[in-house]
Amino acid sequence: MEPHLTADAALTIADRTFGSRLILGTGGAANHAQLAEAIKASGTELVTVALRRVDPGASGSILDVIEQCGVGVLPNTAGCFTAEQAVRTARLAREAFDTDWIKLEVIGDEDTLLPDPVELLDAAETLVRDGFTVLPYTSDDPVLARRLEDAGCAAVMPLAAPIGTGLGVRNPHNLALICEHANVPVICDAGIGTASDAALAMELGCSAVLLATAVTRAADPALMAAAMRDAVSAGRAARLAGRIPKRHLAKASSAFEGMAEL
């Protein structure tokens, strides 16, 4: 019996529900076959794609891979530095993929790829007005997360650490604060390196985890995808189970009462 796991409600974002709490980014995969294996092993129901100029020499479309895996597409605005660029990219993605869902990414500089909070909020407001379901990639700032929620975003997606670093949850306190106050799903996005990072994000109260590099650039992407699936599931269960408080001193788990006098 797994009462807590089976009793867990599905993840609901806007008008859609998901059985899996893992969203997989597709960036970094060596080839489409490897990506397909990772998608299947991860159990995800939603994967991200970027929008780029058509490469006339490209063989096969990533959309075919995604369709073959039977999962949904979440386009992103990766690479955009301004609200204007991101809004235009989102509108193009809506045309291309027939979805009004957008992973909104507006970055501040190329070295850290950290979100530009001013441009991000500006773009989020515009896209919400325009009817998009906006899932913003944001820093781990609780105030910005609240402002994005107030702007009408369907979820907030604070980073664990900068994109592609694999450093894990750098500021667990902030992530926990965001989860505590949010009324929309909190999806930990970026910076996850290995399974324990994903589990920690879920234990802190995140509703889901979005990761790409940790899986696609692992030595065995499908195996890491399976590990992430289990980690997200375990972290969620641990969160629901209610962990014990941390203590300064030891507390015996075996009673001292009835000890023999030896």
Place this chain on the structure above:
Amino acid sequence: MKIQLNGQPREGITTVLDAIAAVTEARRGIAAAVNGEVVPRSEWDRPLADGDAVEVLTATQGG
């Protein structure tokens, strides 16, 4: 008439659909912009003007 197609100078392309056909056979998962503004699928027969910058985009791997 000269246009820019995905950053390259091109001639002999008169509509958005021509521009798309010049770079891909796919129609699904494709979006087009002219001078930075999205062109809805229903308006792909729109004629281009000299100097227009056309972007034809599709899905690629990305986080």
